[in-house]
Every structure is written in C-alpha cells, then in structure tokens.
Amino acid sequence: MLLAGFGSFLWLLSVAMTIFAVVALVIAALAREDAYRAADKQNKTLWLILLGITVVVNLYPVLFMLQIAGLIATIVFMVDVRPALQQVSGGGRGRRGGSSSDGPYGPYNGGR
Template sequence: MIGQAQSWLFLILAFVLFAVEVFALVEALRHSKDSYVSAGKRTKTFWASIVGAATLIGFLGLPFSGVSLQVLGILSIVGFVAAAVFLADVRPALRAVGGKGRSRDRNQGPYGGW
C-alpha cells in the first residue's frame, strides 16, 4: 500500500515538474530577442535551448515514456533547476523591459500612482 502511494506521488511530481518546464519554455519563446538584450540577459536562443532541453528531459523522465533509466531521474532534477532559474531570474527581467504582463509598478496608472 505504501509502495502504491509512493508511485502515485512520484507520478504526480513528475507531471508537476514537466508542467513547470513547459511553462518556462512557452515564456522563453514568447519574448522577443531584443527583450533579452535589453534585460541584460543571455540571448533568446541560449535560454530557449536550455529550457527546451530541460523540457525534453522532463518529458523523457515521465514514468510512462518508455525510458526507465535511473540517470533520467537526476537529469529531470537538473532540467527543473534550469527551468526554475529561468523563471526566477530571467522572466522577471524580461517582463520589466518587455512590457508584457504586469510590471513591478502595477499600481501606476496613466497619471501616476494612487
């Protein structure tokens, strides 16, 4: 019974990690290459490649993907860390310079703050 619960927990965790990686990939592809330069980060190609590889590894790490190597478990963690670095560091900088989504000064209206 405990083994079954652990299996379900790892399956849910694998899907959550994969979902975060897919979200990071969409965010990496959504911004223009000029936004990356303006934010002072590496190029769009660099980050899209890193997060794309992380997403591929996350997909291969899913339990039903047919690849059941022990190494993919560790690589899945590395892929998630790469996606998390993008989401925690690069994405806020891109949103600040790109104007997409909410910026830091979201209480600023057309005539200033409240």
C-alpha cells in the same frame, strides 16, 4: 501499498515538473529576442535550448539528476529571467506608474 502511493506521488511530481517546464518554454519562446539582450539575461536561443532539453528529459526520464538540473534551470528562468523580460518589455503587472516611495498600500508620505 505504501510503495504504490510513493510511485503515484513521483508520477504526479514528474507531471508537475513537465507542465512547469512547458509553460516556461512557451513564455521563453514568446518573448522578444531584444528583450533578452536589454535585460542582460544571456540570449533567447540558450534559454530555448535549456528549457527544450528540460521538457524532453521530463517526458523521457533517463536520470533523476537530469530532471533536477532541468527543474533548477526552469526555476531560474521563471524567478529571474521572466521578471526582467517583463520589466524591459513594459509588461510588468501590478505597477500603475507609481514612484519609488510607493508602499504596498499607496504612497509613503513620511508620516505627514
């Protein structure tokens, strides 16, 4: 019974990794090519190949280590490349034209 529960957990983990990779692949495909160059984050083709291979490896698991490598590539894309692309493309949510002295609750006036 414990082994069946562990198998179910691994299956759910695999499904979550696949969905995460598919979302990253769609985001990478929708971004403009020039945004990758402007953000200095390799190029669009490289990221599409890496994330596409990740999706295929997750759909047809051969080696767990390949799935882990794909997960790392997906995390790097989502944490590093995607925010840089959003910033270059002007799609950064949460910024309302504030200055560099703005804190999380508004401008910092130095205690004045």
